[in-house]
Amino acid sequence: QMSQTAVCNRHHSVDQQLCRWLLLSLDRLNSNTLTMTQELIANMLGVRREGVTEAAGKLQKAGLIDYSRGRITVLDRPGLEARVCECYQVVKTEFDRLLPRPDSPAT
Structure with missing residues (x-):
């Protein structure tokens, strides 16, 4: 994940990052906020x-x-x-392979 993030930070826009x-983050939460x-x-992104x-x-x-006062809600x-x-x-894909969610079916 670290090397992929480094590549992303170098080659993609801040919007994409x-x-x-x-x-x-949302993949690991049960909330949209x-x-x-x-x-x-x-x-976290290494940007200004x-x-x-x-x-x-x-x-x-x-x-x-x-986005308001430190709260981001994905709409x-x-x-x-x-x-x-x-x-x-x-x-x-790599994260899911290494650490499957408890509610995901076994493969």
Whole structure:
């Protein structure tokens, strides 16, 4: 996951990285809402806070998320999936292989 994230950070836009991070976070939660500051997201992505502000603004304007005071609510997951880079599926597939969810069928 670390090497894939490094590749993603080098080759994809902050918008795509934010979509990837949001989707991977939601995959591990039972909620569509994350409590997270832009500063913390910027640190997680290795970008400037202003880049996260701009990317989150674009996603909010597109109706994909609602962002207010450190709370991000995903309103349109398929819309995020349409914008995310291929790195999301690569990381998700490997994560699911290594750590299957307890509610997933055995393979």
